[in-house]
Amino acid sequence: MxxxxxxxxxxxxxxxxxxxxxxxxxxxxxxxxxxxxxxxxxxxxxxxxxxxxxxxxxxxxxxxxxxxxxxxxxxxxxxxxxxxxxxxxxxxxxxxxxxxxxxxxxxxxxxxxxxxxxxxxxxxxxxxxxxxxxxxxxxxxxxxxxxxxxxxxxxxLKPNLAKRALHYFSENKRVKEGLEAWASGNLDEFGKLISASGRSSIENYECGCKEMIDLYEILLKAPGVFGARFSGAGFRGCCLALVDADLTDKAAAFVKQEYQKVQPELASKLPQDRLVLICEPGDSAHVV
Incomplete structure (x- = not known):
């Protein structure tokens, strides 16, 4: 040649x-x-x-x-x-x-x-x-x-970048599957997808810190929780959970109790009335 x-x-x-x-x-x-x-x-x-x-x-x-x-x-x-x-x-x-x-x-x-x-x-x-x-x-x-x-x-790609690419594609797939689960009223499946998103954020996208990951793991064990993941800043944000409406108080009490065990110093610094926020879906911004 x-x-x-x-x-x-x-x-x-x-x-x-x-x-x-x-x-x-x-x-x-x-x-x-x-x-x-x-x-x-x-x-x-x-x-x-x-x-x-x-x-x-x-x-x-x-x-x-x-x-x-x-x-x-x-x-x-x-x-x-x-x-x-x-x-x-x-x-x-x-x-x-x-x-x-x-x-x-x-x-x-x-x-x-x-x-x-x-x-x-x-x-x-x-x-x-x-x-x-x-x-x-x-x-x-x-x-x-x-x-x-x-x-x-x-x-x-270096291993960490390859894992982040895996998160990108798998998260897009979860979004599509989540829409189908929500439309059919399958909250169990919707919750599993939320938890899988949280796990991929930790293991593949490599965001989160020990304080956040501890909270995520506790939420997965809480009564009535369908699924949980990070929300907002993955390093200093919060965790969201989709919870059975009849078990929200029990879930909140469980999270407060268990988080104080694994993160006593941090838990003591947080406003006790805002450790857990119980909310429901809202509407869009509008003028009244």
Whole structure:
């Protein structure tokens, strides 16, 4: 199979000569990172949610020539792009990856592609404030010339991100099933779905704190409770429970008693008349 036409030997030599001129190093000691742009034929916007996508790199991109800096921690380098107008080709990811590979090479670090995918995602999301997934970085780091790259973004995600994707899809399924259970008057099933949502929030989405999780577990054991989960801020919000109307007082008393056992200090600081709020479904906002 014929090799990619980019970069040409002339382009590489031009970058090496520029770095040699800047640093005083021998041009033969200059390394060059080749970080191509990418396109995505199929799989638009679903890498964010752990979907499957296709991608390939193209014969244009970023060249970063470098030599280690005198302190052997940074680099002296020269960066350029093969096209001035590179919108939509993931030029920001190409630049980020170029710097990662250059700095890692200069410091004799061997980093797996999966780790660099996550590192560049952090650059894109946290530093550049771009709300993208891992398609761009994965394509640039994993593609091979002449091949269409297929990626299951769920499998590439780090374990905690994969679990959060699982929560997303399973919660959507629970919402649909919950509508059907509510419409048929099946409160037992509706409650089970609420509890499953709470469990997934803890185990998959990884929200909550010990104080909240203790309350959730107590509610699941309370008399008359069909189901329970977090509500509001999962780290310092509250827990809601769907309760048999005839057993609300017993459920409230059980929760107060048991929570004081597992969280005595916190329970003592809470207003005793507001430890448990018993309420019923309401109406929309309106003017009277």
């Amino acid at each position: 014929v090799a990619s036409s980019w970069p040409s030997l002339d382009e590489l030599d031009a970058v090496r000569n520029k770095v040699a001129e800047m640093s005083g190093a021998d041009g033969r000691d200059v390394r060059v990172v080749v970080s191509p742009y990418r396109i995505c034929p199929l799989g638009a916007h679903i890498d964010h949610q752990g979907g499957t996508v296709t991608a390939m790199t193209i014969n244009m991109g970023i060249l970063l020539g470098f030599v280690p800096s005198p302190d052997a921690q940074g680099i002296t380098g020269f960066i350029c792009g093969s096209e001035e107008h590179s919108s939509g080709l993931s030029s920001s990811a190409a630049v980020g990856i170029a710097y990662l590979l250059a700095l890692e090479t200069a410091n004799c670090k061997i980093i797996a592609p999966e780790e660099n995918i996550e590192l560049d995602r952090l650059i894109e999301n946290e530093y550049l404030h771009l709300k993208n997934g891992i398609l761009d970085q994965s394509a640039i780091l994993l593609s091979k010339y002449g091949y269409l790259t297929w990626m299951d973004c769920k499998s590439i």
